[in-house]
Amino acid sequence: MELVLYFKTDVRRKKEVRRKGLLKVLNALAKEYDFRIYPNETVFALEFFPSAYLYLELLEGNLNGSAIIATWGPGYHKFLCEFIDVLAKRLKVSFLADDESKYFETRDFGKLTAIYLQKLENHLKACYEEKNPFLVWENPDWYPLPLPNTFIAPLKRWDVEEVRTVIENRFFNKFALNFYIWPHAEKDEYFFRNLGLYLLRTEFPWVEPRFSEEESMIILMLECFQKARELNPVIELPDAEIEAVKMILSGEEAAIGQGYRNxxxxxxxxxxxxxxxxxxxxxxxxxxxxxxxxxxxxxxxxxxxxxxxxxxxxxxxxxxxxxxxxxxxxxxxxxxxxxxxxxxxxxxxxxxxxxxxxxxxxxxxxxxxxxxxxxxxxxxxxxxxxxxxxxx
Incomplete structure (x- = not known):
């Protein structure tokens, strides 16, 4: 299940993009938007969040871009379109977009959300009927082992009865809040909670950090949960596991929580x-x-x-x-x-x-x-x- 956003420079404008100028613009934007750049000679991968990439390819002065949006949801889709607007302005070019949802043209977030909900409903029903254990999995380097009567998604392993209840009672709106990392237009409590859950369930190996990147990931996870609680004091969080993560970060022994990497x-x-x-x-x-x-x-x-x-x-x-x-x-x-x-x-x-x-x-x-x-x-x-x- 995915939506793919494609865009390319409008060659009719006769404005060429040069690698040096592109890198200069990207480095400046990275400071503003806090993303990482992984460049090679012609392809640039921008990582906004763990495993959330926007790919840029520079070919003969023309810039092509693409992003696969699955569990990141409509909020991330909106964010990417706005980022592409900013990128075009900084590069002084125009982009032509191929957006299945049409959001790039309409900027109607209500319609965008409806499209994501419909895709989720169709996909959930298909996985349930076909007994496909992977609701979605995007990491190309590894994947969890399927367990009986469960479905795998980055934020949690869903029980088959949970999924059946969602389908029979049409609880798709509620399910989306626990499936899409960025379900709403803004970075609200669900965004921060779900990003924290993504890091907890999919990235955290439940061992004391062994290098600086692991420590930074754990700190980001805890900051996300804290921000979610500040925005909504009654939002449900995995409090016992959060305390265990804090203990592990400080070098103490703690009970191991849920996560694919344990x-x-x-x-x-x-x-x-x-x-x-x-x-x-x-x-x-x-x-x-x-x-x-x-x-x-x-x-x-x-x-x-x-x-x-x-x-x-x-x-x-x-x-x-x-x-x-x-x-x-x-x-x-x-x-x-x-x-x-x-x-x-x-x-x-x-x-x-x-x-x-x-x-x-x-x-x-x-x-x-x-x-x-x-x-x-x-x-x-x-x-x-x-x-x-x-x-x-």
Missing amino acids: ETIVYRISGDWSVKLPGEFIRRQEEDTTVFWSDQRIVRIGDVEIPQEMRDISIEEIDDAQEARGEKVYYEAGDLEYRGNLFYVPDEEIPYYCLDGVVKRGNYLALVVITWLEEEDTDWALNTFTSIIKKQ
């Missing part, structure tokens, strides 16, 4: 590979290898395509080419083949356990190295290894 989630990896890991793991890229780490456990996965001249090679031949150490690991699931060596490394400084293996599907390999410190995590390492799959 569950096992599925991380997508290049080459259409994926792996199941606890959501608290931190991800980074080291050239062609994706690295996940958390406390005493590290997982490294590299994607390799078998060269044309070697495609007759079997998993056994690949396994035999590896140094034989420790205990052999064998596993198969359909056309996925797993081979590895599990062994202990008595390092003088930090002794550790290691699973060095390979996963093969067709002409593709995942080269895997998993290391951990405690013997009791061996089953976790084996389960992680066999959770690595490649889409067909």
